[in-house]
Amino acid sequence: xxxxxxxxxxxxxxxxxxxxxxxxxxxxxxxxxxxxxxxxxxxxxxxxxxxxxxxxxxxxxxxxxxxxxxxxxxxxxxxxxxxxxxxxxxxxxxxxxxxxxxxxxxxxxxxxxxxxxxxxxxxxxxxxxxxxxxxxxxxxxxxxxxxxxxxxxxxxxxxxxxxxxxxxxxxxxxxxxxxxxxxxxxxxxxxxxxxxxxxxxxxxxxxxxxxxxxxxxxxxxxxxxxxxxxxxxxxxxxxxxxxxxxxxxxxxxxxx
Amino acid sequence: xxxxxxxxxxxxxxxxxxxxxxxxxxxxxxxxxxxxxxxxxxxxxxxxxxxxxxxxxxxxxxxxxxxxxxxxxxxxxxxxxxxxxxxxxxxxxxxxxxxxxxxxxxxxxxxxxxxxxxxxxxxxxxxxxxxxxxxxxxxxxxxxxxxxxxxxxxxxxxxxxxxxxxxxxxxxxxxxxxxxxxxxxxxxxxxxxxxxxxxxxxxxxxxxxxxxxxxxxxxxxxxxxxxxxxxxxxxxxxxxxxxxxxxxxxxxxxxxxxxxxxxxxxxxxxxxxxxxxxxxxxxxxxxxxxxxxxxxxxxxxxxxxxxxxxxxxxxxxxxxxxxxxxxxxxxxxxxxxxxxxxxxxxxxxxxxxxxxxxxxxxxxxxxxxxxxxxxxxxxxxxxx
Numbered sequence: 001x002x003x004x005x006x007x008x009x010x011x012x013x014x015x016x017x018x019x020x021x022x023x024x025x026x027x028x029x030x031x032x033x034x035x036x037x038x039x040x041x042x043x044x045x046x047x048x049x050x051x052x053x054x055x056x057x058x059x060x061x062x063x064x065x066x067x068x069x070x071x072x073x074x075x076x077x078x079x080x081x082x083x084x085x086x087x088x089x090x091x092x093x094x095x096x097x098x099x100x101x102x103x104x105x106x107x108x109x110x111x112x113x114x115x116x117x118x119x120x121x122x123x124x125x126x127x128x129x130x131x132x133x134x135x136x137x138x139x140x141x142x143x144x145x146x147x148x149x150x151x152x153x154x155x156x157x158x159x160x161x162x163x164x165x166x167x168x169x170x171x172x173x174x175x176x177x178x179x180x181x182x183x184x185x186x187x188x189x190x191x192x193x194x195x196x197x198x199x200x201x202x203x204x205x206x207x208x209x210x211x212x213x214x215x216x217x218x219x220x221x222x223x224x225x226x227x228x229x230x231x232x233x234x235x236x237x238x239x240x241x242x243x244x245x246x247x248x249x250x251x252x253x254x255x256x
Numbered sequence: 257x258x259x260x261x262x263x264x265x266x267x268x269x270x271x272x273x274x275x276x277x278x279x280x281x282x283x284x285x286x287x288x289x290x291x292x293x294x295x296x297x298x299x300x301x302x303x304x305x306x307x308x309x310x311x312x313x314x315x316x317x318x319x320x321x322x323x324x325x326x327x328x329x330x331x332x333x334x335x336x337x338x339x340x341x342x343x344x345x346x347x348x349x350x351x352x353x354x355x356x357x358x359x360x361x362x363x364x365x366x367x368x369x370x371x372x373x374x375x376x377x378x379x380x381x382x383x384x385x386x387x388x389x390x391x392x393x394x395x396x397x398x399x400x401x402x403x404x405x406x407x408x409x410x411x412x413x414x415x416x417x418x419x420x421x422x423x424x425x426x427x428x429x430x431x432x433x434x435x436x437x438x439x440x441x442x443x444x445x446x447x448x449x450x451x452x453x454x455x456x457x458x459x460x461x462x463x464x465x466x467x468x469x470x471x472x473x474x475x476x477x478x479x480x481x482x483x484x485x486x487x488x489x490x491x492x493x494x495x496x497x498x499x500x501x502x503x504x505x506x507x508x509x510x511x512x513x514x515x516x517x518x519x520x521x522x523x524x525x526x527x528x529x530x531x532x533x534x535x536x537x538x539x540x541x542x543x544x545x546x547x548x549x550x551x552x553x554x555x556x557x558x559x560x561x562x563x564x565x566x567x568x569x570x571x572x573x574x575x576x577x578x579x580x581x582x583x584x585x586x587x588x589x590x591x592x593x594x595x596x597x598x599x600x601x602x603x604x605x606x607x608x609x610x611x612x613x614x615x616x617x618x619x620x621x622x623x624x625x626x627x628x629x630x631x632x633x634x635x636x637x638x639x640x
C-alpha cells in the first residue's frame with residue numbers, strides 16, 4: 001500500500017511526539033535549572049548550620065519548637081511514629097564516620113540539627129509516583145498534601161530519614177488552643193517534612209527556626225547570590241554536607 | 257464455561273467457605289486500618305515498608321514465573337507442559353491481583369490510588385510497575401481464558417492469541433525487573449543498591465513460582481479429576497534445581513562483596529539480618545530458618561532419586577518457604593535496617609497486619625480455586 005499524504009502527516013506527528021517527549025523528560029528530570037552556559041539560573045535557597053554555635057546550649061530546642069508550633073507538627077509520644085520536621089541527634093549519626101576518636105573532642109557525642117536537605121537532585125522527587133513531592137525553581141522540595149497517596153516510596157528513597165508519615169490522625173495530638181491559624185493541619189496517611197518555610201520565603205522572610213535561634217547558628221539565604229548570609233558564612237569556614245557521595249547535592253551545610 | 261464454578265464437591269464448597277471467612281476477617285481488620293490509619297501495623301518511621309510491600313514483591317515473582325511453563329511449551333514445543341500452561345497463566349492472574357491488593361492495603365490514602373494514573377510520573381519505577389503489572393494481568397487473563405474456551409469447544413485457539421502469548425514471555429521478565437528497580441536505584445539503601453537485585457529477583461521467582469505450581473499440581477492430582485501427570489513435575493523439578501541454586505549463589509555473591517570490601521554500610525544490613533547486630537529482636541531466627549530450608553531443598557533436589565514423589569513435594573515446600581522468608585520479609589525489612597541514622601529498630605507484623613495479609617492471600621487463593629475449578633472441569637469433559 002502506498003503512503004498517502006495523511007499517513008505521512010500522522011507518522012511525522014507521532015515521530016515528533018516521541019522526540020519532543022524525550023526533550024521534556026530532560027526538563028522533568030531537573031537539568032533545566034542550569035542556564036545554557038552551565039551556570040545556575042535563579043535562586044537556590046540553602047541553609048548553613050554553625051555546629052559550634054549550636055552546641056553551646058545542649059538543651060536548647062527553641063528552633064524545633066518554633067518550627068513545630070508554627071507548622072502544626074503534632075507531638076506524638078511514640079518516637080517510632082513521631083513527626084519531625086527539624087530535630088536533634090548526634091553529629092556521628094548525622095554524618096557517620098566523619099568524627100574520629102582524637103580530634104574535635106568538644107563535638108564527640110554532641111548533637112546537631114537535622115532536617116530535610118532540600119537536595120538539588122532529590123531521590124524522593126524522582127521516585128514519587130504522583131508528583132506529590134516536587135522541587136520549586138528556587139530548589140525547595142515541596143509536598144502536596146492533597147496529591148500524596150501515602151505509598152511512602154519517598155521515605156524509602158530519602159537517604160537522610162528526613163520524611164515523616166502520619167501513621168494515625170495527627171490532629172489528635174495537636175493542642176486545640178494553640179493551633180496555628182495561618183498554616184494547614186494534616187490528615188492521616190500522608191507524608192510530610194520540612195519545606196524550608198517556603199510560605200515565608202515567598203514573603204521575603206527567613207525560616208522560623210533561623211529566627212528562633214538566639215546563637216544565630218542557623219543561616220539562610222540564596223546559594224547563588226555571592227552576598228547572601230549563607231555564602232558569606234561558607235566562604236570563611238569549612239563546611240560538611242550529609243552523605244555527599246550519594247550525589248544528592250544537599251542544600252544544608254554544617255559549618256565546622 | 258463459567259457455570260462450572262457452581263458445580264463442585266463438598267470439599268470444594270468447604271474450601272470456598274474457609275477462604276471466604278478469611279477474606280471477611282481481612283476486610284474487618286482493613287476497615288479498622290482505614291479508620292485508625294496504618295498505626296495498626298508494626299511499621300514505623302524507620303521501617304516504613306513491611307509485610308505488605310514485601311509480600312507484594314514476592315508475589316510479583318510468583319506471577320512472573322508463569323513464563324517457566326509458557327516459554328518451553330510455546331517456544332520449544334515442549335509438549336509435557338501443555339496440560340499445565342493454563343494453570344501457570346491462571347496462577348499469574350491471581351498473583352497479580354494479590355500484588356495490586358497488597359499495594360492498595362499499604363497506601364495511607366487508598367482512595368487516591370487513581371492519582372497514579374491521573375498524574376503519570378515517568379521518573380518513578382512505581383508508576384511503571386503499576387502499568388506493566390496491569391497489562392500483565394490482562395494478558396494472562398485473556399490468554400488463559402481464550403485457550404481454555406477453545407479447548408472447551410474442541411477447536412484450536414484463535415490465531416490472534418499466539419502473538420499475545422509470545423508478548424507475555426518478555427513481559428513476565430519485565431514485571432519483575434521493574435519491581436527490582438523499585439529497590440535497586442535508591443541511594444543509601446545498601447542491601448537493595450545492587451546491580452544483581454533484578455537477577456536475584458528472577459532467580460528466586462523462577463524457583464518459588466514453579467515450586468508453588470508443583471504443590472498445586474499435587475493438590476489437583478489428589479483432590480480433583482484432573483491429573484497433570486508426572487512429566488511436567490519432573491521438568492519443573494529440574495528447573496527449580498537450577499534456579500534455586502542461582503538464587504543461593506547470588507546471595508553468596510552479595511555476602512562476598514559486602515564482607516571482603518569491608519565497607520560498613522554494605523555489611524550492616526546483612527549483619528543485622530543474619531547475626532542480629534544491634535538488637536536481638538531482629539529477623540535473625542527467620543533468616544536462618546530460610547537458609548536451613550534452602551540447604552534441605554538443595555540436598556533433595558541434587559539427588560535425582562529424591563527429586564520425585566514425596567521428595568519433590570517436600571523440596572518444593574522448602575523452596576517456597578525459604579524464598580517466602582528471604583524475599584517476602586527479609587529483603588524489604590532488611591533494607592530499612594539500619595535506617596539512615598544507623599538505628600536498628602525491630603519490626604514485627606501486628607495482628608491486624610497479619611490478618612489483612614491473610615485476607616489478601618485468601619482472595620488470591622479464592623480466585624485461583626475458581627479458575628482451577630473451571631480448568632479441571634473442562635479438562636475432565638474433554639478427556640471423556
